[in-house]
Amino acid sequence: MNELERLNDNSGHQSVSKPSGPLTSLEVYDKYGAMAYGIILQIVPQPNLAQEVLVNVFSSPLLQSCNSYPFTFAVCVIKLARAKAVEAKRKLMTIGTVSAEHTNNSHESTPELIFDLAFRQGFSPEEVAEKLHISKSEVLKAFHEFFKSFPHS
Amino acid sequence: MNTKEFIESGILESYVLGLATEEEQHEVNQRVLTSSGFADYLVDFEKNINGYFLQNAVPPPPAVRELIQLRTAKTDIQKAGAHTYYDIPVDTEKKDDFLDIEVNDTYIKVHKWWRPAFIAVFVLSKIFLIAGLYYYFKASSQQEEIDKLKTEILSRQQ
Missing domain, CATH: 1.10.10 (Arc Repressor Mutant, subunit A)
Known part of the structure; x- marks a missing residue:
């Protein structure tokens, strides 16, 4: 059982939008892709670079091993999208x-x-x-x- | 620090934004597990924070999804390769052999033996064509020769 499954199977605290079954990266993208893209665009306004960062976020192994228990994937995506966007921005400018x-x-x-x-x-x-x-x-x-x-x- | 003070301290927000220190992260996790009041607050908090970020959501172009699909599929294959046979569950083992990918190009791939087979068929067809033409013209010239000889014989008899 991977981290995503463990996160979803957790029977303790019920978060707002906790899904009933395990989610794949694409399912997480379908659900939170627009939100993540919005976050990345706030930090990196260049659409091409922002799209590259978005792909990195959802193909990142960190998404699978996201141990943001007891939060939802939305919180994990927010953290990850920001971290990747800031990293890309740091590369671009001082x-x-x-x-x-x-x-x-x-x-x-x-x-x-x-x-x-x-x-x-x-x-x-x-x-x-x-x-x-x-x-x-x-x-x-x-x-x-x-x-x-x-x-x- | 009681629950109300902890909530108002903003540590939870900094945790969610990925700005909290390890100590603060540990404190948040502990609060969630021990304080039921804090866990209840989390439900509202997550609603609020999701609402804020969803307000600023921008739909990405469809090509991004395809790219993610390709990259995650590639990662899955690499992961499966890193495992031993016994590590891979039986139901997922067969699934990893095939990639569910849509390809948009107009090219097809065939086995390499089709190339010499095609060349052989092409050469043979040319040989048969030339041979057919050769025997056709030969037969027609022989027919002319026979007709000529027949007319000569008839003229001698007369």
Whole structure:
């Protein structure tokens, strides 16, 4: 039994969209491909590169060995898509120039800005805290505030 | 830290975004297993976070799916190759021998022996054609010769 099967067979906590049977990479793609592509495009706006990253995400062995228990595949896909997109973005450009733009243009450490720096620009919470001259716990709290501001679907 | 404080700390969000440290990841996993209130919150949280990312979803081009299909099929074959015979379950063993792939090109592949067979058939057909023509013209010239001799004999008899 592989990790995907184990993840799906888990009879403990019931997640939102936990599937009833084991899923293949293609089934996960059919379900979350558009969401992953949207995430990748937010980080890497070039469609050709974004499509290459998308293929890497869904053909990656990490998808099979995703041990994001007790979360759903959606969470696993979000993490993986972001990680691969940030990796591709780092290869393309130096993060330093992007950070300078953001810190110079911003006057307020809003949850949107913090989310953008961490999720889209690829900075760690420690780096974001340092750039915005706030503590790491404030950065993490901003993530919570950011998602709290969106209504339930 | 109680459950409410932990939820408001944003550690869960950083975990989901792949930004949490190992210690924070361990803490989240522990909370899920031990706190029922936290597990209940997760259901709403996952709904919320899925909703946010689905709002920004963009349908990828269909070619991407085909590429993923090809790459995952290739990986499966490589994986099967790495196993010993006894590692592979009986029901999946036969499945791995065939790839369910749609090919769009117009070429077909045949066995290599078809090439000399085709050349032999082509050469033989040419030989038979030449031989047929040769004997046809030979027979017609002989017929002319016979007719000529017949007319000569008839003219001598008269």
